[in-house]
Amino acid sequence: MKKELKAIIVEDEEASRETLKNYLAKYCPEVQLMDIAASVDEGFVAIKKHQPQIVFLDIEMPFGNAFDLLARFEDIDFEIIFVTAYKDYAMKALNLSAAYYILKPIDIDELIFAVNKIRKHINTKDEFLSSKVLLQNIRSANQADKKIVIPQMDGFEVIAIKDIIKGEASDNYTTFYLENGSRYIVSKTLKHFEELLGDFDFLRVHKSWLINKNFIIKYKKGKGGEVILSDGTTAPISPTYKRAFLESFKQL
Amino acid sequence: MNHSITYNTFLNLLFALVILLPVFSFAQKRSSYSKEVSDYDSCNLKLDSAKVIFDKNPEKALDLVEAAILIAIKNSYPEIESKAYQVLGDFNFDLKEYDLSLKNYENALRVYSTSPVESSLFLLDDNVRSEKKTAKYNKSNEKQITLDYKNLYKKAGLTALYLNKPEVSKTYFIKLLTLSGSGNDQANYFFAKQSLADIDVKIGQYEEAETYYNEILNHYTKQADTNSIINLNIKLGNLFKAQNQPQKAISYYSTARDLALKTDDDESVNIAFDNISKSLNQQRDIPSQMKVNQEAMRFNEERGNVKELAKNSIDMGNLYLETDSSSKAIEQLERGVVLSDESGDIETKSKAVKALSEAYEKEGEEDIALEMYKEYIELEDSVNKRYAEAVEMNKQKGRLLENTQNKVLILEKDKELNIKTIELLQREKRLKEEQVKRQYLLIIFLTVGLGLLVITSLIVYRNNRLRRKANRLLMLKSLRSQMNPHFIFNALNSVNNYISSNNERAANKYLADFSKLMRNVLENSGEDFIPLIKEIEILELYLKLEHSRFKDKFEYLLKIDESIRLEKLSIPPMLIQPYIENAVWHGLRYKAEKGFLEIEFKNTDQNIEIVISDNGIGRKRSMELKTENQKIIKSTGLKNIANRINIIREIYHVKLDVIVLDLIPETGEGTVVKLYLNKQTFQRT
Numbered sequence: 001m002k003k004e005l006k007a008i009i010v011e012d013e014e015a016s017r018e019t020l021k022n023y024l025a026k027y028c029p030e031v032q033l034m035d036i037a038a039s040v041d042e043g044f045v046a047i048k049k050h051q052p053q054i055v056f057l058d059i060e061m062p063f064g065n066a067f068d069l070l071a072r073f074e075d076i077d078f079e080i081i082f083v084t085a086y087k088d089y090a091m092k093a094l095n096l097s098a099a100y101y102i103l104k105p106i107d108i109d110e111l112i113f114a115v116n117k118i119r120k121h122i123n124t125k126d127e128f129l130s131s132k133v134l135l136q137n138i139r140s141a142n143q144a145d146k147k148i149v150i151p152q153m154d155g156f157e158v159i160a161i162k163d164i165i166k167g168e169a170s171d172n173y174t175t176f177y178l179e180n181g182s183r184y185i186v187s188k189t190l191k192h193f194e195e196l197l198g199d200f201d202f203l204r205v206h207k208s209w210l211i212n213k214n215f216i217i218k219y220k221k222g223k224g225g226e227v228i229l230s231d232g233t234t235a236p237i238s239p240t241y242k243r244a245f246l247e248s249f250k251q252l
Numbered sequence: 253m254n255h256s257i258t259y260n261t262f263l264n265l266l267f268a269l270v271i272l273l274p275v276f277s278f279a280q281k282r283s284s285y286s287k288e289v290s291d292y293d294s295c296n297l298k299l300d301s302a303k304v305i306f307d308k309n310p311e312k313a314l315d316l317v318e319a320a321i322l323i324a325i326k327n328s329y330p331e332i333e334s335k336a337y338q339v340l341g342d343f344n345f346d347l348k349e350y351d352l353s354l355k356n357y358e359n360a361l362r363v364y365s366t367s368p369v370e371s372s373l374f375l376l377d378d379n380v381r382s383e384k385k386t387a388k389y390n391k392s393n394e395k396q397i398t399l400d401y402k403n404l405y406k407k408a409g410l411t412a413l414y415l416n417k418p419e420v421s422k423t424y425f426i427k428l429l430t431l432s433g434s435g436n437d438q439a440n441y442f443f444a445k446q447s448l449a450d451i452d453v454k455i456g457q458y459e460e461a462e463t464y465y466n467e468i469l470n471h472y473t474k475q476a477d478t479n480s481i482i483n484l485n486i487k488l489g490n491l492f493k494a495q496n497q498p499q500k501a502i503s504y505y506s507t508a509r510d511l512a513l514k515t516d517d518d519e520s521v522n523i524a525f526d527n528i529s530k531s532l533n534q535q536r537d538i539p540s541q542m543k544v545n546q547e548a549m550r551f552n553e554e555r556g557n558v559k560e561l562a563k564n565s566i567d568m569g570n571l572y573l574e575t576d577s578s579s580k581a582i583e584q585l586e587r588g589v590v591l592s593d594e595s596g597d598i599e600t601k602s603k604a605v606k607a608l609s610e611a612y613e614k615e616g617e618e619d620i621a622l623e624m625y626k627e628y629i630e631l632e633d634s635v636n637k638r639y640a641e642a643v644e645m646n647k648q649k650g651r652l653l654e655n656t657q658n659k660v661l662i663l664e665k666d667k668e669l670n671i672k673t674i675e676l677l678q679r680e681k682r683l684k685e686e687q688v689k690r691q692y693l694l695i696i697f698l699t700v701g702l703g704l705l706v707i708t709s710l711i712v713y714r715n716n717r718l719r720r721k722a723n724r725l726l727m728l729k730s731l732r733s734q735m736n737p738h739f740i741f742n743a744l745n746s747v748n749n750y751i752s753s754n755n756e757r758a759a760n761k762y763l764a765d766f767s768k769l770m771r772n773v774l775e776n777s778g779e780d781f782i783p784l785i786k787e788i789e790i791l792e793l794y795l796k797l798e799h800s801r802f803k804d805k806f807e808y809l810l811k812i813d814e815s816i817r818l819e820k821l822s823i824p825p826m827l828i829q830p831y832i833e834n835a836v837w838h839g840l841r842y843k844a845e846k847g848f849l850e851i852e853f854k855n856t857d858q859n860i861e862i863v864i865s866d867n868g869i870g871r872k873r874s875m876e877l878k879t880e881n882q883k884i885i886k887s888t889g890l891k892n893i894a895n896r897i898n899i900i901r902e903i904y905h906v907k908l909d910v911i912v913l914d915l916i917p918e919t920g921e922g923t924v925v926k927l928y929l930n931k932q933t934f935q936r937t
Contacts, residue, residue, distance in 0.1 A: 013742075013745075013801070015730050016745055018752065019751075062877070062881075063842070064879045065882050067881040068881050086738060104741055104742070104745045104748070105744045128568060232497035
């Protein structure tokens with residue numbers, strides 16, 4: 001197979017570098033490993049020099065982490081596969097931009113899957129999209145300006161979080177209703193989005209409803225009550241969530 | 253639980269006190285019993301004596317009655333009190349003070365009825381009575397009481413009759429009749445009947461009276477009680493005399509007289525003669541009357557009844573006067589004077605002299621008539637004088653009696669007052685008892701409340717302490733076995749590395765060492781203390797694995813003072829590991845050249861001193877190197893260990909101190925951590 005994907009590894013630990021290198025050589029023949037960097041500084045230089053399509057990037061390193069590295073770029077024109085030993089604070093940011101990550105110790109199948117996914121984005125509208133959104137989100141000081149990448153049948157869709165009125169659950173799918181009237185169905189649970197959007201004024205009010213507080217026009221009292229949103233739709237509030245719902249308004 | 257035991261004892265004591273109190277007071281009451289009996293008897297004796305000596309020494313008698321009443325009232329002996337009234341009633345009766353007499357009898361009856369047993373015996377109906385009869389009041393007692401009642405009814409009835417209160421009298425006799433009729437007391441039964449008949453005569457109910465009399469007569473005829481038969485015949489005679497049927501009356505009187513003659517009952521014979529004479533007088537049949545009178549005279553002459561003979565003579569004289577046979581009258585009257593002189597009957601003589609005076613006047617012997625009249629006046633005077641003397645004597649007695657009566661009245665009032673006072677005292681006593689009871693209750697409630705409060709607060713305090721301890725233990729548990737997950741994943745990553753480079757032996761070795769470490773950690777994760785030797789074993793493995801990852805970053809040395817008795821001391825597991833991890837990750841890893849890590853266990857007098865020193869970049873520089881993005885990550889390892897040490901110190905009371913220093917204070921390079929474990933407190937148990 002033709003070595004069509006130029007890649008760089010940024011990883012501080014020698015053992016991890018070695019492991020990734022060995023597995024890429026063995027299981028991802030389409031990847032052409034251009035360079036291996038041991039730190040953020042080395043990584044920045046290597047990327048500038050080799051212009052890779054993929055960067056395998058360890059999140060936590062001495063002398064600066066993955067986000068420190070990304071922040072150095074004006075614009076990003078490479079795909080990133082994050083490599084990390086543990087799920088932590090960085091995960092939300094990654095998930096928001098639908099970035100790929102693999103966990104250490106590396107699962108070879110996961111590695112192959114991530115590489116394949118990314119290869120499909122090359123030369124499409126989704127090329128580097130995830131990385132770009134991630135960078136934008138890192139840069140925007142204002143929460144309201146952040147965006148979310150949602151995978152659709154035909155690729156990624158980038159949505160401004162502030163445009164989402166509500167999300168509705170149906171089985172393992174979530175339907176988002178936007179201010180402009182459009183709607184998106186995503187094959188991820190509402191719970192997943194509740195975690196991601198919890199920092200963005202989104203409230204779970206019902207088993208099936210996640211609403212953007214900023215679109216609430218009216219609250220009707222009742223057993224649980226219900227809210228009327230700016231698009232004229234209503235969302236019920238189940239008794240289980242009522243307290244948390246009312247609490248969140250007290251803080252305003 | 254000790255508290256509750258003493259508390260229970262206290263309660264029981266209180267309870268016992270409350271129960272015993274009334275028992276004590278009861279015992280006190282008992283002791284006066286024998287005294288009561290002697291008092292009772294002495295009262296009875298006093299009253300009996302009073303009855304005997306009243307005639308001769310009324311003053312003394314009344315004193316006795318008074319004394320008896322006083323004691324009776326004081327001790328609440330209604331029987332004695334009643335008896336005393338009865339005695340007073342008798343005295344008054346004797347003095348013909350019927351009014352007072354009746355009052356006393358009524359009092360006697362009233363007081364008698366307040367005696368609980370007596371009242372139940374005689375004022376209630378038969379059924380109840382038989383039920384109420386108790387062993388305490390035996391048959392003889394009952395008889396005595398019945399007798400007392402009958403006597404009182406009889407006396408009250410008679411007195412009322414004397415007072416001309418037939419209706420009142422009737423009620424008493426009816427009571428007597430009822431009481432006697434229910435027993436076998438025929439004497440009293442018929443006496444009551446006869447008395448009722450007498451009353452009927454008095455109030456003009458002759459038919460009833462006749463029926464009664466005949467009934468009684470029948471009974472006595474059967475009994476062959478001649479005296480009573482005579483008496484009844486006289487009464488029947490009286491009945492018809494009262495109805496103005498002299499013929500019938502005379503027939504009964506005659507029967508009475510004949511029977512009396514047979515039985516030598518002179519008195520009744522004379523009564524009969526007298527009444528026959530009076531009945532004939534009703535018919536104005538003077539000749540028959542004279543004839544009867546002569547018969548009586550003959551009878552009395554025969555029997556030597558001078559007194560009666562005198563009366564007969566006078567009657568005869570008077571009859572002659574009526575038939576204008578003055579001389580015959582004088583003859584009879586003179587005889588009457590002589591006879592009455594003989595018998596000392598001044599009253600009769602007086603009558604005779606008066607009649608003589610009339611007779612002489614009719615004969616025209618006015619001088620003698622005057623003489624006689626003068627004598628009559630004198631006689632009348634002496635009669636009156638005698639009478640007055642008797643009256644005076646009675647009056648004297650009466651005054652004494654009145655005095656006593658007044659005193660009794662005062663006593664009576666005193667008694668009422670006493671009863672009220674006693675009631676008041678009893679009420680006060682009850683109130684006091686209730687108050688004491690309330691106080692007891694209050695004390696009990698307060699004690700119980702206080703006890704509960706103490707117990708509750710103890711429980712709450714204990715619970716809080718336990719909960720706190722439990723929380724602490726839980727926290728300790730959550731803190732103690734936290735091997736940094738980074739370490740675990742990184743270690744596994746290392747294995748992955750050997751695999752990726754096909755280094756089977758190395759992978760195997762690493763995995764084996766890692767497993768050994770994990771096993772040790774897991775085995776000891778449940779303990780708060782493990783032998784020091786075990787902890788050192790873990791440290792050796794950990795150092796080996798960590799070193800193999802960062803071969804290029806540091807060398808290490810583990811130094812243990814041989815004088816330390818590793819197996820005799822204990823230590824919280826994973827206490828030292830976090831400091832080593834910290835030294836590697838934040839100190840040595842950043843160092844450009846190869847660093848050095850030394851762990852030393854020193855033995856001093858009091859402590860085991862553990863020194864972890866590295867020549868890494870130092871704490872200050874390490875902080876500086878962190879980018880904004882990296883500072884978001886919180887270092888939890890050291891915070892956890894600090895918490896753990898605090899809790900261990902608190903729960904197990906061990907002496908454990910930690911100090912952190914720079915290795916080279918001037919440059920801030922390197923870090924030294926010193927742990928001081930007091931040997932005494934970390935001794936293995």
